[in-house]
Amino acid sequence: MNPKALEEHRISDIKTLKVTSRYPRMISKNARVGVHGTGSTAQVRVITTNQGSVGWGLSWADEQDMFASLSSSPSVNRPDLIGKSVAELFNPEVGVIHEEFMPLDFPLHDLAGVILNQPVYQMLGSNGTTVVPCYDGAIYMDDLLPEDNPRGIEAVLTNCRNDYDLGYRAFKLKIGRGYKWMETEEGLRRDIEVTRKVRENFPDCQILVDANNGYTCDGFIRYFDAVADCSIFWVEEPFHENREDLSRLKEFLAKRSPNTLIADGESGYDIESLLKLANEGLVDVLIMDIAGLGFTNWRKLMPRVIEAKVQISPHTWGNPLKTLYASQLAAGLGNTVTLEGIPTQTSDVDWSPYELKDGLLHVPAEPGFGISIKHSIQT
Ligand SMILES: [Mg+2]
Structure with missing residues (x-):
């Protein structure tokens, strides 16, 4: 070099x-x-x-x-x-x-x-591993559609099966159906039922849940109480982050599911308050968007994240390239608990050096990000 x-x-x-x-x-x-x-x-x-x-x-x-x-x-x-x-x-x-x-x-x-x-991760210090756990972030509320004849829970299970075949071994379930799509109690029941069914059908897979801040603290604790035996890997944005509610949730999780992590920071975040919550042990994983915060800014922030003794998993929804960027950050800086993956195909880009196998994303050692644009769109 x-x-x-x-x-x-x-x-x-x-x-x-x-x-x-x-x-x-x-x-x-x-x-x-x-x-x-x-x-x-x-x-x-x-x-x-x-x-x-x-x-x-x-x-x-x-x-x-x-x-x-x-x-x-x-x-x-x-x-x-x-x-x-x-x-x-x-x-x-x-x-x-x-x-x-x-x-x-x-x-x-x-x-x-x-x-x-050199690969980007090497430029960042190769502090992590090039084989990074990667979960499926595309398990949405397909049970509710089509609206005139909803397919029910089987639709969610089918999606999990299809993505399992693509190499995923962890599913992030969207919950919070009672926030606006169903009546509150009915939505709560469906969230519980979906979670339990996925656990039952995929005993070897991790389950993560993401409410997009769609629950109240009380509502979320009622939900979790009913799935506490499902080994939930993490809960993401159960409600908008605040000290009082997170303290209650932490206390509850400590009793019922002590290994479950709290992930937050995707939407409407303020870095300083998030770091404060992290330092108080109320948030375990910071998930600001890889592009919204930016690659350089994540590099800058990491020493403070490590100091707070929490981990990261940058949000990547919106474009599949973001997962690959986040994997380079993970391999370069370490301290990344898992990656958000989105099953996606493209004919514009060749990302084949990246391989998802048995729930792990393999980060290639090619120079830069190791992704190339197809010649067809370069003209
Ligand atoms: Mg989210």
Whole structure:
């Protein structure tokens, strides 16, 4: 590895492209949001250097916003980045150097890895394992659809079976049906029934539950009381995080299911209060979105997470690339309890170096993120 290499590579081109991916089925409702659709299209940027190296990745900001913020930055004299050395934008020790370049967080990590000929996780210190537990985050409330003739619990079990065949050995069940889709008591009963049925049908698999903050503390404790013998791996966002309710839940779990973790921080979070709750032992896993918080910001935050003696599992819903990025973060920084996986197919991207087997995602040792865009969409 030539440490000067990032100085020697100058950006010669930045292209904005779209990659489309499809779920193997329509994803239905969670506690709060209706049908999630059949897939997504995401914007990516492909950066090429004057020496022919290419790095790419998700990059949401639109052209105008990105370059407007860059041109107003005192550290940048030009409204674009052409001609800049990679070292001016990126430091392998920390990630993206200036806030203004954050829209290129993923492409720059990939590019630096390609130039330095090392996987991103190695750049991060290889503190974790390259074989990371990965759960299925796509078990939604299919029992409620179609609305005029709902398929019932068998629909949820079918989804679990299909995803088991794809290599998943842990299922995250969406709960909170009584928040808006069913009458409260009926929703509670269905949540319990779904959880118990999945446990019964998949005795060798982990179960995680996610209420998207759709329960009250009392309601959630009633739910959990009825599934406490199901070895629930974690409860995610049972209600909006607050000290009083989390203390009650922790106390309850300590008695009924002491190994169950509390995961929080996906929506409406405030990092400082979350860290405070984590330090008080009221949250066990921080799950801010891998892209919403950002790869560089997760790198920055990790020492404080370790200090709080909690683990992470960045939220990845929305695009399958996010799971792969999170796996590199896990292999690089460690301290990641599991990854959120979403069964997805695409013909735009080749992520075949990543392999899911028996519930474990194998992170490849290829340079950068080890994912390539198919030539067909590059034109
Ligand atoms: Mg969630």
